[in-house]
Amino acid sequence: MTDSRPVIAEFVDVHRHYVMGDNVVKALAGVSVQVKKGDYLAIMGRSGSGKSTMLNILGCLDRPTQGAYLVGGRDVSRLSDDALSEVRGHEIGFIFQSFNLIPQLTVLENLEVPLFYQGRIGPESRAKAEHLATRVGLAGRLDHKPMELSGGQQQRVAIARALMNDPLFLLADEATGNLDSNTEREILDLLDELRAEGVTIVIVTHNAKVAERADRTLWLKDGTVECFVDNRKTQAVPS
């Protein structure tokens, strides 16, 4: 049975080399992967395996040295800084390990940041922020400052913020790394719910418990794909 879902993000033999003095460090050495609409992909690997580099390129914060990265079918690997900013603003929803809310802004203002840079602030952005805050279970907290919320609540705000621009996919970086195990479960449950509603999720983690919620896990080693594990067929994860 062929999978007819559209590919929304694709690495085609992506290399990323860093020049450190006389040495060239090959952080990524030919990675190819497709993320289709509705996918839930986990990216795992030890530190130094190229996870962070892959995350940065996936998030359009960095460009491949070689190879192509396609977002929604469009090659973004040679785009200008401004154009990459637009891709980030329109197509990607970031969720960070340390929540990364802007401390002096209220929850509502934090939620509106992505739309602000698209010039879309107004009654609609407010309605959308209220809707998404309710969706992640934070109705009535719009006027709070991030510091007045618990870690789990902050991460819910961050997830709502990531959904404000209706992104092609959510890109989560150790989304539960700063949370206790109960809160971690709540956040992962929330991601599961979103996924059930059709949201595409890519999560970078070193935590097996987090990765096993995904459909597939991509294992990185020394900048290359070591293997893919289909979590729906097996719970076993190679160590």
Add this chain to the structure above:
Amino acid sequence: MIGDLGRTIRLGLKSLLLHKLRSSLTTAGILFGVASVIAMLAVGEGASQDALMRFRDMGVTNVLIRSKKPEETQQSSSSSGMSILGYGLFYKEADRIADALPSATVVRVREVQRGLMRSENWVSSIVIGTEPAFLPVTNMQIAEGRWLTDLDLSRQANVCVLGASLARALFPLENPIDQTVLAGTEDRFRIIGVLEYQGRAAGASGTTYDECAFVPMTSSRRRFGDTVRNLSTNRFEAVELHEIKVRLETSEEVESAAAVLRDMLLPKSDPAIGGMAPHVKAGDVEITVPLELLKQEEASKRMFNIVLAVIASISLLVGGIGIMNVMLATVTERTREIGIRRALGAKKKHIIQQFLVEAGVLSALGGLVGVGLGLLIPDLITRFFDQRTDVLPQHVLLAFGISAAVGVVFGIYPAWRAANMDPVEALRHE
């Protein structure tokens, strides 16, 4: 876009309020710069207006020749109380001037100090003996009654015109016209007119024409004589004329007329070159040319403005460096926020805009408070130092505009640094 800018400004204010002390200290740099610029401009403008008005009051087409009392030597003042001090301009000098400058109006002025008495009111005043042309030459106006005429002069009439303040002092309740006033002990004058209030200095130091009485030149000579007792030094002084006012028809003639008069009346540095008037003693005469003073004042105002511009630039430069310093610290502190904003779609220009607006808001706030202080200081200076100050709206706008511009200019580098951070590095920043 306007709404977006409003939001940027509002959120910028919010960020600045996170560090209230730091922001207000930085603001203070701009604040005092702006306040001092406004205050200095106001004082300069006030002093200059004051001077210009004084010189204009003297008449820009006039040349004023005053008798100067020679410096009293120890010997002359102690030798005898009854000696007569003779100095000053003579009547025939006025005639010579009139001959030399046929198109000019020459007005002779004698000043005699007398106590003026009207029933129980007594005022020490200066009785000015002069001619009808005095009124147009000094640009004064009659408020009531009439001014002196040629007929009054030829008849040596005992009539007088009072300055506004003097009239009020002597006749607080009645109309002074046709009343009489006693000058000294025996000279009685009928009042024929009262001048409008002038508020301007008379020739004699420290008084104004409002406090003087005016009588015909001829009556002054006849009544008081040419030798009069100076009440303040208690000595007799023989002075024919205290002042000669020369009015030219146009201001173009002033320069050449002044040269002629100086040639006639002032001692030459080299006596061999020529003819100082033989009867004028060296140093007896002082020539004032209001037009020259006006030009000098304008030149010194230009100089003052240059000095002020330098001081203002330095103080605003210092303020600007303060802003730059704080903005650099802010950018470093908020590296992570910059990373977050970049990840959420902010372009470099958005980051630049955000920090420029913050710097602009910071200095504009300082400018605003500075304007308030700058308006207050001249007021206090006027109140406590009796110094005229003029705050011009364009100076306020200029100072405020410069302060806002300083913020933006000195915010450029920090904002540029913020915008050019690598988003990946910025996000990793603790």
